[in-house]
Amino acid sequence: MAKIVLCSASPRRQELLRRIGIENFDIRVPEVEESFPAGLTPRETVEYISREKAQAARALCVPDEIFITADTMVFLDHQRLGKPRDEAEALRMLTALQGRCHTVCTGVTVCRGDRMETESEATEVTFRPASEAELLGYIRTGEPMDKAGAYGVQGKGALLVEKLNGDFFNVMGLPVLRLSRMLGRFGVSFFD
Incomplete structure (x- = not known):
């Protein structure tokens, strides 16, 4: 099997690759x-950025390696919520999300040589209503500060999520089922 390269510093994406056996x-x-x-x-948007990352990653990889890029964004009413710059911005984001549904989108690109495939996944996430005291307590954990939308569904942020419709792992930053199907088209097998 060809060498696989993850072109991301995200520890969550690294963990998810290991979870599926890579x-x-x-x-x-x-x-x-x-x-x-x-x-x-x-x-x-996430497909575009994932492709841009893949174009830049070409210089870091050799033609027979399979490399993966991804971009995850949180959207509320079609407005992008990135990583909060500070605790005040985290509070604004979490306040806007509480009691509402938002969308988490991840674009994924898989490349080998001149071949490039890009797809995306969208997951609907509904937050429960939460008090400002709860949101401030969550922010004090530090967990929201390096995550789009100011929460991590795999950590204490799960306590804010009432309902999820779609791929849970997509909300963590990598839609593993979609990625496994894409990698399968590049000759990667998961059950051999």
């Missing part, structure tokens, strides 16, 4: 400005 992979992180053209849908 133990032996390299990590190489391309430098990319995460900008995108105006007017794209949420899924088009």
Whole structure:
């Protein structure tokens, strides 16, 4: 099997690759400005950035390696919620999300040589109503500060989630079922 390279510094993406049985992979992180053209849908946005990361990653990989890039964003009413710059912004984001449904989108690109495939996954997440005291307590854990939308569904942020419709792992940052199907088309087998 070809060498697999994860072009992401995300510890959650690394964990998810290991969970699906990909133990032996390299990590190489391309430098990319995460900008995108105006007017794209949420899924088009994450697909665009994932492809941009893949184009930059080509310089870090050799043609026979399979490399993976991804981009995850949180959208509330089609407005992007990135990683909070500070605790005040985290509180604004979490306050806006509480008691409402939002969408988490991840774009994934798999490349080998000149071949590139990009797909995306969207998951609907509904937060329960929460008090400001609860949100401040969550922010004090530090967990929200490096995550889009200011929460981690795999940690204490799960206590804010009332309902999830779609791929749970997508909300963590990598839709593993979709990725496994994409990798399968590149000759990667998971049950051999």
